Amino acid sequence: YIDNAEVDNNNQIVFNCYIPISYLNREFAGGFVEKISLRKVMEEISSLEQPKGSYIMLVDKEGNLIGHTDYSQVLRQQDVLGSDSVQKLLSDSDVGIGENFKSITYKSYTGEEVLGVYGLIPTVGWGVVVEQPLTNAYSTLQAMLFRMTILLLVIILVIAMLIVFIISMVIKPVNELSKGVYSVKNGNFNYQVPYHSKDELGIVIEGFNGMIKEIKIKRENDKVALIAEKRASVGLLAAGVAHEINNPMNILGFYADDLLDLMETEDINELKKTGVFKDYLLNIREQIKRCTDIVQSLLTFSKEVEPQIKNVYIPDVINIVLKLVKYPISKQNIKLELIWDESIPCVLADESQMQQVILNLVTNSLHAMPEGGKLIIKLSSSDNMLCIDIIDTGTGIKDEDFKHIFNPFFTTKPLGNGTGLGLPIIQTIVEQCGGHIDLKNNKESGVTANICIPTSNEVKHGAV
Template identity: 30%
Template sequence: MENHGKRWRKIRFRLLAFGVTMSILPFLLLGYFQIRASKTDLQKAIQKHNMLVAHRTSEEVARLTENMTGILKTVARLEEPQALEGTWEENKSLLFSVLKMSPYFEEVSIFSQDGREMARVSRREVVAREDLKPRVEVDLNNLTKEGIYIGPVYLTADGSPVVDMAVAFENPAGNLLLGGLRAQVSLRSVMEKITSLHIGQGAYIFMVDGEGRLIGHEDFSQVLKHRQVTASAAVRAFLMGVDGDSLPVPNRYQSYTGQEVLGVFAPVQGVDWGVVIEQPLDQAFRPISLLVMKFLLATAMVIVVVTAISIYFGLRFTKPIEVLEQGVKRVGRGDLNYVIPVEIEDEIGRLVTTFNQMTKELKSKTDKLNFEKERLDTIVSGIGVGLILVDQVCRVHWANPHADKWQVNLGMGQQCYLAVNHQGHPCPGCPVTGGSSDSFGEEILTWVMVEGKKRYFRHRVYYLAQAGPEEPRFLEIMEDITEEKEMEEAMLQTDKLAAVGLLASGVAHEINNPLGTVTAYTEYLQEKRRSNSLCQLCESGEFDQYLQIIQKQIGRCATITRNLLNFSRQTTDRIENININNLLEDALLLLKYQLDRKEIQVRKIYTENLPLVKGDYTNMQQAFLNLLTNAVDALSESGTLALSTSGRDGMVEVVINDNGHGISEEHLSRIFEPFFTTKPVGQGTGLGLSISYGIITKLQGQIQVASLEGQGSTVTVRLPAETTAGEGHGEEGHNEP
């Protein structure tokens, strides 16, 4: 089947098929339409002929009916006195004479005005006086009104269809019925009369009454079998009162015999009978069948001749095309140096020449594209960033060498986040899988272990609008920011150590006080030991009391040094829930000496059950310590430092206010620049506010500074809040005034 399909796709076979088809198809179409037209004309002619026969037959039946009723009317008019007043024998003699007047009369009778039979004679039996009926089957009311009565068709004892006809004796006085004549008419005899009319080959004629019963057929055995004929469409149309002349042409349907026929009908005037003629199609179309056989024989001869001619010219015309096909295949396999030979100078020859020129240009452009590809690969590999193409489900389709080198677990066909964030779900905020369209181009920070070292990467994702439906739609650009991250951490640590240096003197003073107490009690105990008085101290309980005082002062020193060590320690980011109130208290504890030395009054308005914030505790402590240190430095002695916290609109807000010397307008716009400071040389690095700004904005927070020179400054920090409130980290912070 596959080889047959390939063969059919060749131009040679299609040209052959085209030649044969175009040679034979017109002939076939012409013959088809000719036969169809002949068939239609024949059907119309047959239906028209059968319709004429049906009308002639119905007219003949109506004429016979009229003749028989005429005979009865004549006898009734002439013989009325004798019939009504005659004896039994006289009436029988009269009726026998009437019976001889028509071969269709089966029996004739005289009845009185109340419908009682007075005399009756029959062709099939002898009727005695006691056989007379008390009432004839005649509708006396209709007979009185119309003077003539033709009853419904009914069957005799032997199954023959008959119909009663009756006429009334004329009454000069009015409509009073005096009696009448009744005749039983044999419809079999009527059918024998009308079947002598000529109808088409194989056609047959039959009659039905107003109820669709078969009352006459040229094959009278059908009537005796009580054959149901209402399955024929012509019979149903007659029963529905359709005009026989309005039947469709041709009127084809399946007859009650099961054959497909052409059928017509005509109603009989004066009675509710119909004449139906049906002709089977196989008989009607016999001339057409002979014509079709002759046409098919001629068609077969034409096909043989046309096929031979088409094969010859098809082979001759398609050979150059096959040569071109072989050449195209060689070029398609990559042989751009191949030149197809030109054998003829017709349209195909010019096509070959054009193709050879196109191959030459294609080779030139291919060489140029290869050069451009090599140059692009060099650029992409040398720009120092990783490039990854991913689809809608983050599946990797391509990655440049830098991305492969950095992401050691990155594989084609796997999800990129399996190598990037070491988790089984996409990176938070990734625009590929659920992020908003506004997040395209925004930074996403991740880390990965490369050769045993932790390296940090910045990711940006861009949407490729021109990508096809099966192509990756997103470009991910990765930058190794490990050195930048290390530099940032170094700056944080530098600022932290600078702050430690500034805090060292204060911490030393804070430690001196408890150490002095420890020294005094130690010297006192040593003196007691030399004087052998320790036992007295132990017995009095003073010894334990002194030891508790020494232990308390040592604990105080440990707390001060631990806070300073925790602050100065270099740590990695550890995101946790933080209680801002406690964090501020820990920062104030580190500044306690500076606050006490300058006699600064600290006012605190903390909101209870404040929502927690997420972040690294040490980094946030450094950020707020820088802000508080700047406020303390700006205050003169006996100044005021106010701190307040609150939660609103999903944010935690911290306000730090001082009544110090303030910041000039020209310096206010530069306070967050690295290394910018207004302090004297040696008293500041210029990194504090810059680092605080970086830490807060990294947490999606905001920092604002408002200041008027000579009136103090207000710093407002807003950080995203968690949905729950609690202590969080820093629950051990002190709340000293």
Template identity: 30%
Template sequence: MISLRFPRTLGARIAGLFAFLLVVVTVAVSVLIREFVRRDLEKGTRDSLLNMQDRMADSLERNRREASLFAELGAQAERSEQNAADRGSAMFQVTLVEESRLRGIRLETVASGDSRELQATVLQRGFAGMPTVDYVLVKGGAGRVHLVAAAPVGGIERDRRVVTATLPLGREFLRKESRAIGGEVTLLQRGDMLATSSSCFGCTSCLRQVLSSPEQWRRMEEGHPIYFTFECNPEPQAVVAVPLRTFDGQTVALALSRSRLNERNALRNATIAVAGIGASITVALVCIFLFLVSRVVRPLRELTRAASAIAEGRYGETVPVRGDDEVAVLSGTFNRMSMSMDNAMREISDWNRLLETRVEEKKRELEEVHLRMIEVERLAAMGQVAAGIAHELNNPLSGMMGYSELGIELFRDRKPESFTPQELARMRGYFDNICGLTRRCRDIILDMLKFARQPTEEFSLQSLNDLVGETLAFLENQLRQGNVTFRTEYSPALPPFQGNALQMQQVFTNLVMNAAQAMPGGGVVFVRTRRSGERLEAEFSDTGSGIPPEILRRVFDPFFTTKPVGEGTGLGLSVSRSIVMRHGGEISVSSAVGKGSTFTVVLPVSHGNSAAPHGKEKA
């Protein structure tokens, strides 16, 4: 297979762009010229149809006058014959009849009692003594549309007579008019063909289809002419249809059509001529432009070569300077730039090494600061729960002291053999209670140690429900003192996530403690866990007073707090967000003043034993 490869140089691209634009302009101009020629030819066709319409109207008006004249002359001849029957009158009548036949007009004398009176209502006006000429739509015959002129002869009552001059607008009449105006003539009423001069069945079928449309026929009945075109084999046609009104108010369409073949041929020839001229001009201009571009692009190629050498690290490359034009000025500037870049690159290399050292130092400092912030917040949280833990320890210790004092009083100044079995049993009960209270103290201290042990950066698979449950269990007794209760809704069978248990418990503790502090008079903390696609969500809601909008957008800022001085560090939510982000998740808040706030922690689901987002995975 032969493949064509075009150069991708600047000159080739400029020449290609110029050629493309030139072709686009040429095509656009050609299209505009073709459209102009098409509209001009279409206007010529429309003007030709209008000229045909005017000539047809003149012919019909002439025929109306002739029919009216023949009817009037026939009526005069009838009246002369009644008054004085002479040979001159008879000869005139014979001549009149012959002359009317030559013009296709049929002369008849109709009496008032003739049965044909009902066939043409135009006769009624003639019997009333009024000369009339109009179109009449009849059934059957050579032409279904007749031009009828009626002239009264005279008489009284039932002896009244009318001379009619009838011109059938049939096929022969339409063919004669077609030769006179240079186009085909057709009479239609809606989809009904009345008469036509055309021998093309396809053309007449298309005419019937167009004019049978209710919309088109409504326009005809309103008296508007219609211009339209249609494709017909072998020649396309242009048509103008004008309405004719019959004596009884019916509408007949007079359609004048002519071929558009000459228009199509002229348009095709004009298109070929314009396209040929445009192509010739385009080729000539492209050749001239390529020659000019080659003269300009040569210095640019040398600049490109030198720039490629600099890009490869060979600084100091220069190009020859020819002349004093813009390209020569560019070449000189390039040479100076190339010489100065060598010194600049040495300086940049030194600065890069210095910056890399500084960046590493700052990175280590930031990591240390972040760890300190986490530790400070953890210690602050420990301080918040210390009072509650002291209270928790005080209750069992007080019980232990009370039972011990009871035992001492029972044994004071008495010998062992003096104790009754009931007193010994009561003493054993005291010791059992002391043992149970001691276990309670041990559990509280173990929970405290578990929460306070030094955190690590190790990540492992964790259960969201377990971590949240352990955090709530640790804080439950302390928050119960502030009349704060929990309502939990855990989604079962949640998949694990990669994380650090102590760090995530620190986040959950901070959120729960904040919720409790937002309800100083007591309230309910709603805790929910669920899965949303490939994410796990833990939601903490309170029934407090909510967070105002101006404060809500700053709650995650470091050192921002609304608590009095000495009661908060302002790092809780900032550190919590940092921990969640290190786990590849996010934390968000929504709040309504007077209704409460909701914090949502989102964590990614762990698939198998994949690596943790940050830190190390426990071996």
């Protein structure tokens, strides 16, 4: 049993603690009385670690201050009734230490806003109050928030550095790869994308470099094949070109001999006056021009230059090719028909390569009509595509040969009349222009070779 606190002779607040003693049969035998100084109790409590600025106080049933961690306040009988917690303790008998312990913010007897915890000791009815000024209570929270903010900033900085590092490891190779794609797009097949890692991106770049090497090799092989086919075509054309040149040369010889005879028998001044001399010279010049045109066409076709993509007017290409095959067309008694509109758009291509395409297809048609026939060259345009149809009335293509016609070195011509590279080269050239080629047998006889190539915006007017 603990009785009420009181002031002893030494001006100390004490309370008596009664401890009963009983026999084994529980019969009261006596007891001890211990006088305990609240000051000593509070000093023991004060020695314990406490939050900054906090304090503990005890009040009796009347709200008098009987204990405080700052015991000087007890000695001067500090009035604590102004504290909201003390008022609650006096008015609320249900406040007890345990599940009913109260923790609120309120105004203390000092006039400060405090965070307080209070409750009643049931056995004696004393109130226990623990208070801490809000400025001190929140300083810990603020310090914690500050530390958390600093930690968060450090984490964000570290993450940002990691992101920058990762981006540099990913974006730089991607930029290099993009640069490589752009270089290859512009025709630089010697470009190799640098890479220093074996990760997924490094594998992609390595594959890209390997692909570029393979494309470069294929382009070089195509170039060699194109040159070989062109030289073979020139060889096949040589006889016809020689015959075409031979005719005007014979005429030149005739005019030269005749003119020499006239100069020996006739007066030169008289020949000049009558215009005979001039007529002979004009005829000689015309035959020389015929020879020059034939040779120039052959030189233009056989010239080995780097491809130059530009606007190409296909009727002009056809006219150049027809000059080269004029002799076999005449010799084989082949009827030629040219069909195209008044306005035919140009295509973006290399002119020399387009000559190669037209010549190979026309030559194939001529070889298929050794006993004569009809050759039709038709041009038409629609949906931004220029279509070239080369139609003959020859022997056609066997059904079993269709699946092989675009294979390199496959040919049905007699030995010495072809290399088997013509159609594969044509297919490569046409596809590089963004077009396509198709061959099919006609219903009656012969073959139709159809080529479609994207047109450019330029239009050159011409008529046939």
